[in-house]
Amino acid sequence: MIKELEKQIADTRAKLFEKLATLKNKKDILKSTELKSLYDEMKVIPNDHKASYGKLLNDLKNELTEASNEDNAGVDLEPIDVTAPADFNISLKDFPELLSSEKGSKNPITAEIDLLLDIFKTLGFSSIESPEIDNDYNMFSSLNFPEGHPARDDWDTFLTHEKDSKNKPFIAPAHTSTMQHRVLVSERAELEKGKPIAYVIPGRVFRNEDVDARHEHTFYQLEGIYVGKDITVANLLNILKVMFSKYFGKDIELKVQPFYFPFTEPSFELAVSCPFCDKKGCSVCSRSGWIELLGCGMVHPNVLEQAGINPAIYTGFAWGVGINRLVMIKYGIDEIRHFMTGNLEFLEQF
Numbered sequence: 351m352i353k354e355l356e357k358q359i360a361d362t363r364a365k366l367f368e369k370l371a372t373l374k375n376k377k378d379i380l381k382s383t384e385l386k387s388l389y390d391e392m393k394v395i396p397n398d399h400k401a402s403y404g405k406l407l408n409d410l411k412n413e414l415t416e417a418s419n420e421d422n423a424g425v426d427l428e429p430i431d432v433t434a435p436a437d438f439n440i441s442l443k444d445f446p447e448l449l450s451s452e453k454g455s456k457n458p459i460t461a462e463i464d465l466l467l468d469i470f471k472t473l474g475f476s477s478i479e480s481p482e483i484d485n486d487y488n489m490f491s492s493l494n495f496p497e498g499h500p501a502r503d504d505w506d507t508f509l510t511h512e513k514d515s516k517n518k519p520f521i522a523p524a525h526t527s528t529m530q531h532r533v534l535v536s537e538r539a540e541l542e543k544g545k546p547i548a549y550v551i552p553g554r555v556f557r558n559e560d561v562d563a564r565h566e567h568t569f570y571q572l573e574g575i576y577v578g579k580d581i582t583v584a585n586l587l588n589i590l591k592v593m594f595s596k597y598f599g600k601d602i603e604l605k606v607q608p609f610y611f612p613f614t615e616p617s618f619e620l621a622v623s624c625p626f627c628d629k630k631g632c633s634v635c636s637r638s639g640w641i642e643l644l645g646c647g648m649v650h651p652n653v654l655e656q657a658g659i660n661p662a663i664y665t666g667f668a669w670g671v672g673i674n675r676l677v678m679i680k681y682g683i684d685e686i687r688h689f690m691t692g693n694l695e696f697l698e699q700f
């Protein structure tokens with residue numbers, strides 16, 4: 351009996367593979383009547399043959415699934431014999447590109463992040479990278495964005511289908527502030543012993559943006575957070591002035607105007623004096639003499655409270671700056687998408 355069934359499967363298998371070769375949508379083979387009737391057979395065969403028949407059928411289905419996934423229909427590839435002896439006569443001379451003296455180098459973004467971290471190290475800041483996947487709590491709730499808060503929509507976040515323990519989707523962070531709560535919690539004990547919390551957080555962030563020369567779905571940010579006693583807006587502006595002056599290698603002036611972020615109060619949008627024309631107006635600053643560069647403000651008391659820090663005793667400031675944008679201004683790059691392309695002509699200029 352089982353021999354007959356085996357033969358039946360083998361015959362159908364041959365037919366199915368012939369059919370597969372002619373199908374435009376290869377997946378249709380899994381819905382074919384031939385395969386279906388093999389499954390129907392299952393209902394009528396004797397119980398003691400069901401297991402072995404089922405296994406054969408399953409193997410066939412797996413084989414078909416795999417074959418239907420191959421997207422190279424019509425291309426006859428030379429089979430590779432993985433058991434063949436290696437050809438030891440290959441010489442490096444056959445691959446001149448490997449012998450050239452050209453060396454790889456750091457992506458400009460990496461190099462500039464290193465430079466920024468060095469600047470902050472001299473100012474006493476520690477650094478920690480932000481994660482590339484996070485949860486709703488770190489991205490929103492811990493940062494004073496209550497459930498249903500309209501500002502949650504200001505960031506067009508990418509979500510996963512997978513849910514966390516609170517049944518919320520995971521998030522590809524849209525800003526490096528997603529690390530703020532963690533840093534505040536982990537440094538709280540030191541803060542209470544008298545050591546201010548001083549961190550910079552570089553990281554890759556993701557936004558569901560329409561991509562153009564100025565906007566990219568993936569870019570880099572540098573977050574900064576400082577919390578201690580008697581910290582004011584003056585301290586914030588002083589640190590940012592030092593950062594920009596060191597980064598651009600000249601004295602930079604700052605200009606702030608009120609803005610709104612849920613996690614800072616007051617919040618500001620900050621512009622720097624154009625490092626190229628010293629406020630006279632040029633193409634980089636759109637003739638205005640100033641370049642809007644970042645969002646910042648004093649850490650909202652609710653954010654401190656969420657992390658178990660008493661806002662009646664401690665205050666602090668935070669900012670987030672787009673690193674791609676900084677590098678673009680510094681080197682006069684007009685196309686943000688260059689950074690992600692791996693285009694050597696672009697990268698070799700650095």
Ligand SMILES: [Zn+2]
Nearest residue numbers: 624627632635
């Ligand atoms: Zn200018």
